[in-house]
Amino acid sequence: MCPRAGRPFAFVTTVPPVGTMETAPGCKKPLIGLCGGIGSGKSAVAAELARLGCLIIDSDRMSHAALETEEVRERLRSWWGGAVFDAAGRVDRRAIGKIVFGSEAERRRLEMLVHPLIERWRVDIIQRSSGDPAVKAIVLDSPLLFESGLNRLCHAVIFVDADDASRLARLRASRGWTGPELAQRERWQIPLEQKRSQADYIVDNNGPADRLGTQVADILNRIVSEATSHDKA
Numbered sequence: 001m002c003p004r005a006g007r008p009f010a011f012v013t014t015v016p017p018v019g020t021m022e023t024a025p026g027c028k029k030p031l032i033g034l035c036g037g038i039g040s041g042k043s044a045v046a047a048e049l050a051r052l053g054c055l056i057i058d059s060d061r062m063s064h065a066a067l068e069t070e071e072v073r074e075r076l077r078s079w080w081g082g083a084v085f086d087a088a089g090r091v092d093r094r095a096i097g098k099i100v101f102g103s104e105a106e107r108r109r110l111e112m113l114v115h116p117l118i119e120r121w122r123v124d125i126i127q128r129s130s131g132d133p134a135v136k137a138i139v140l141d142s143p144l145l146f147e148s149g150l151n152r153l154c155h156a157v158i159f160v161d162a163d164d165a166s167r168l169a170r171l172r173a174s175r176g177w178t179g180p181e182l183a184q185r186e187r188w189q190i191p192l193e194q195k196r197s198q199a200d201y202i203v204d205n206n207g208p209a210d211r212l213g214t215q216v217a218d219i220l221n222r223i224v225s226e227a228t229s230h231d232k233a
Contacts, residue, residue, distance in 0.1 A: 028130040028131060029055075029129070029130050029135055029136075029137050029138045030136075030137040030138070030155045030156075030223055030224055030227035030228075031126075031137070031138050031140065031153055031154045031155055032049075032054070032137050032138070032139045032140070032154055032155065032156055032157070032158060032220075032223060033139075033140050033142070033145045033150060033151050033153075033154040033156070033157035033158065034046060034049070034056075034139050034140065034141045034142070034145070034157075034158050034160070035142060035143060035144075035145040035146065035151075035157065035158075035159055035160070035195055035199070036143070036159055036160030036161065036162070036192075036195075036203075036205075037143075037160075037162065037167055037186065037192045038143060038167065038171065038182060038185060038186060039162070039166075039167035039168065039170040039171040039174075039182070040160040040161065040162040040167055040205060041160050041162055041170070041205040041212075042141060042143070042160045043141075044205070044209075044212060045158070045160050045203055045205070045212065045216055046058065046139060046141045048212060048213055048216040048217075049137075049139050049216060049220060052136065052216070052217060052220055053134065053135065053136035053137075054135070054136055054137045054138065054139045054220070055125075055129045055132075055135045055137075055138050055139065056139045056141050057122060057125055057126070057138065057139065057140050057141060058141045059140075059141055059142040059143065059144075060141075062118055062121060062122070063114070063118070064093070065121075066114045066117050066118050066121075067091045067093065067096070067114070068090075068091060069117065071117075072113060072114060072117070073091060075113055076091065076096070079109070080095075080096075080099060083095055084096050084099070096110070097185070101184050101185050101188070102184070104188070107188065122140075126138060136220070136224060137220065137223065137224060137227075140153070140154065143189070144189060145157065145195075146190050146194075146195050146198065147189060147190055151198070155223060155226070155227045156200040156201060156223045156226070156227075157198070157199045157200050157201070158199060158200070158201045158202075158203060158219060159195055159196050159199035159201070159202050159203070160203045160205050161196060161202050161203065161204050161205060161206070162205045162206055163206055166205075166206055167182070168182060200223075201219045201222075201223070203215050203216060203219065
């Protein structure tokens with residue numbers, strides 16, 4: 001069963017490209033890609049988009065849900081034993097992160113396990129939400145939007161920009177990460193400057209919080225207007 005899309009979900013890492021916006025299954029809403037560096041503030045931008053009427057398909061939340069399914073838990077235990085579970089029997093995502101971000105082979109093995117499940121969830125959420133009049137647009141919130149090819153499904157891509165010092169400060173406060181930990185996770189990704197240059201819109205998240213809301217509202221209005229004009233053409 002697909003998780004409920006309240007403060008929604010999405011996929012884990014990469015999924016097979018599934019065509020263009022015109023062939024995205026059942027999608028009748030503007031589809032927006034949201035990406036940025038780890039710690040850039042994508043969650044804050046996603047929260048603002050949700051407040052403005054968008055449905056957010058959150059990659060991190062969906063990845064967490066996938067790891068807790070019985071099928072995936074059994075496979076993880078067979079691969080890595082009890083080392084990837086905490087004392088209460090829950091999946092230890094930090095322990096898994098140390099394994100997969102230290103080995104490309106292990107990372108790919110995990111991706112092959114979870115991708116089919118997450119792809120089904122993502123498609124189901126889009127199909128169920130595209131006809132909802134309360135939904136202004138559907139947002140794919142993913143740190144690996146370009147790596148996955150999902151950017152090709154989108155009417156537009158928003159890149160959340162923040163300098164390295166700001167990102168690391170947030171990650172130290174929220175996750176206890178160090179600079180080397182951040183670098184280890186991002187070394188598997190397309191360079192941020194390349195993503196930034198390929199995005200349609202940039203949100204500057206280096207300034208005060210009140211500027212963020214103004215930027216996001218303006219960008220959303222432009223995307224919806226352009227998508228509506230395209231549909232009428």
